[in-house]
Amino acid sequence: NMFTKAITKKPCKALIDGISTAQFVAAGEKPEYELSARQHDKYVEILESLGLEVLDLEADERYPDSCFTEDPAVVMERCAVITNPAKDSRNGEKEEILPAIRKFYSDDQIFYIKAPGTMEGGDVMRTGDHFYVGLSDRTNAEGARQFNEIVTKFGYTSSTVPVTEGLHLKDFAIYLENNNMLVTETVDKLEAFKDFNRFIIDPDELYAINSLYINGTVLVPEGYPKTLKIIEDLGYPVKLVDTSEFRKIDGSLTCLSLRF
Numbered sequence: 001n002m003f004t005k006a007i008t009k010k011p012c013k014a015l016i017d018g019i020s021t022a023q024f025v026a027a028g029e030k031p032e033y034e035l036s037a038r039q040h041d042k043y044v045e046i047l048e049s050l051g052l053e054v055l056d057l058e059a060d061e062r063y064p065d066s067c068f069t070e071d072p073a074v075v076m077e078r079c080a081v082i083t084n085p086a087k088d089s090r091n092g093e094k095e096e097i098l099p100a101i102r103k104f105y106s107d108d109q110i111f112y113i114k115a116p117g118t119m120e121g122g123d124v125m126r127t128g129d130h131f132y133v134g135l136s137d138r139t140n141a142e143g144a145r146q147f148n149e150i151v152t153k154f155g156y157t158s159s160t161v162p163v164t165e166g167l168h169l170k171d172f173a174i175y176l177e178n179n180n181m182l183v184t185e186t187v188d189k190l191e192a193f194k195d196f197n198r199f200i201i202d203p204d205e206l207y208a209i210n211s212l213y214i215n216g217t218v219l220v221p222e223g224y225p226k227t228l229k230i231i232e233d234l235g236y237p238v239k240l241v242d243t244s245e246f247r248k249i250d251g252s253l254t255c256l257s258l259r260f
């Protein structure tokens, strides 16, 4: 399916207070605001160059992680699900994304994950009309159950997979269409993904798993030559994107937009 639209949000100065597990950088490394703003603008330009109309929302200083618009909502052709982010510092993002979602979906197409359910979009990976939902520290079984109830009404299916290696499912598995999936060694062993062509990413290039397929092209984070080669050898045109500042707080390519 082709994407025609994206919703992004400019990083705020409070980005330095974003949540970080320091999985990809040394502990205590803080993003630099000015550089993050330039990297964000460049990211938006790339989406536009691939034919997307981008709604780039203004920065919101109340929510340090709010530039990661993928997490407070999950969008698809026939409906949108407002999630319930697990962390207190991010939970309010679900109210802030709603007006943007309303520009594209009518009230009877918008649904809500409700407490005690939690969910973040980084845990939701789409393959065709199926959604794999990662059960993680951010997305619980009740959140996944509510999500399933919503999307099945619209002709989609969903199932759950465990996230055992860190933040979100899409940090450890990413679908590049054409049946191709980038995975960690751990994810490679999951029964759920056995029918995909799986490519195991070198552990020292873990961050690059979160590459982003858009309308035939794959965006790849800058600085991961082995992963880049795997993707190029599969025949995809690629665009390199510098995400150094977002990486410091566990942010990568998919997190920075909602695409539909």
Ligand code: CIR
Pocket: 018, 019, 020, 065, 068, 070, 071, 090, 121, 122, 123, 168, 249, 250, 251, 252, 254, 255
């Ligand atoms: C967080 O910990 O919530 C943010 N610092 C990073 C969120 C990244 N989002 C994503 O992978 N979808």
